[in-house]
Amino acid sequence: MELTDIIFYIFALVTIGSAMIVVFSRNLVYSAFSLMFTFLGVAGLYVLLLADFLAVTQLMIYVGGILVLMIFGVMLTHRVVNVEISSGAMRVIPATIVVGVFLGTLLLVLTRTKWMVMEGSPDVIGTTSMIGTALVTDYLLPFEVSGVVLLVAIVAAAFMARKR
Amino acid sequence: MEQFIHDLIGNDLLATIVWCVLPLVFILGYAIVAILAEMKSASWFQDRLGPMRTGPWGIFQPFADVLKLLMKEDIVPARADKILFNLAPVIVFVGAYAAFAVLPFASEYVGADLNLGLFYLIAVSSFGVLGIIMGGWASNNKYSLLGAMRSAAQIVSYEVPSATALLIVAMMVGSLNLQDIITAQSGGFWNWFILGGPKSDVVLASGAVIHADIGNFVFLPLLLATFVIYYLSALAETNRTPFDIPEGESELVGGYHTEYSGMKFGMFFMAEYANMFLVSAVAAVVFFGGWQSPWGITLGEALDIPVLTLLEGVFWTAAKGFFFVFVMMWLRWTLPRLRVDQLMYMCWKVLIPASFALALVVGFIVVIR
């Protein structure tokens, strides 16, 4: 087994294991903090896939941004000190059936399909300039639109969260 | 340098580990010096002598302090969340240490010469926030939680102006690689970005050329303002005075590490000192030429001794970093602490609009030149 394969299995284990804790932990704060390890695991997988720019972006947006927001959300919607932070579970049996069928279908499709794959291994050049060029040429309109979306989101979030 | 360590040790895995641990050795040595400097400068500013008993002029005081921290009882509060309480100092320190991976100490000595160095630095510096919130929550103490929430709000807010300020220089260099940013400033202190950038053409390692007209003196006032924005945000991100409200002892006892003792407190402390050096070294790299000497030539290159060049590089990085760390200690005894609302006003209504305006102006000039 090559070193990169071992690293893949380590990151996969971290990602899946911490994702399980996110979903099944009774304590919301544990969920939030183990989500951090999921994000880090996914960032590691991006590095393995030679997507260096996205790996760092993942760190910045998910770990440094969204996760901090989530933890603030958890702490602001519960009386934190001395109160058990937990959340109940419901409808386990129907959910199990739906999810089992869903996962089975996904895995069946994934393993049966012959995916089109490039021959040889990809080049180890940084992706930053390629992504940058794509963003200001072919994808200029979506790029601008996503900027507007973010602006609208900031204004909307500030408007809704303020005290009236 | 990396090759040299590999040759010296022979075993690849062992050599890689040694390579990764080298900055830690540097941080430990630096922390010892910085603790003493903090105590001595504080006492001199207050017209005191400071520690005088341990060793001549008290120079062994930091060793005594570290020994005390190591030997203290490690107390975990009864109602604290044990797992998160123990994990928090580790996460805070990892966040600080991970950034050292890309920090260039000399031309041949950088842990990982990433093309995305600057972006990576900005991204991992936000990592410590999670450890701070974790510690504050797990302590099960209202002061800890309040301190952690304040700290998180402060660090997340001040990341925006500091990142924008760094990106202004990245825009002028056209690269996020920290070595490229340093190379662009080679030739002497008049080429540093604090004084407007290179005054003659520079060829980067990738073959790209930075033209001299980018170093026009038009940029001097703009980059001076950029540096001020960066340094103020860096002070806030490291929770130093005048932005130390997360641990303001007159209101919050000790902030997020109120309940910590022994070596876990020591790790928070080390992380804070490591972060101080990190932001100072980034200021040195981006605005003050990094490992370049102020007059552009090094003795090692003149005499053709590579080891001397390396040591000179480390010396200049450390000297510039220490200088800005010293300025932080200086400010601590000069400026009073801000209020929370003043802190947020400063960030959102002064620094962020100013940094955006600067980015716009500098970007415009870079494009039309």
Next chain:
Amino acid sequence: MLSINYYLILSAVLFTIGVVGVLTRRNAILIFMCIELMLNSVNLTLVAFSAYLGNVEGQVLVFFVMAVAAAEAAVGLAIVLALFRNHVTVNLDEINILKW
């Protein structure tokens, strides 16, 4: 290099874990976290295809997904906070004023 199926199966499992969370848990913030899990698994698929096809466009799409995820998290949490102020709960089963 591993076959692409490893990455695809990994992200399928990650997505399914997210679906389990959305279906079984009732806390609004936890459901947000599960949605982030699902978005991450989709991103992983896109990056895997992008790497194995030697084409950067998948990564550009991931960039947009991240931008939308950030916007969604900000607005979503603002809604949750507003709900919490009015109902003092974030349990989705107890928030039913639109239901007759």
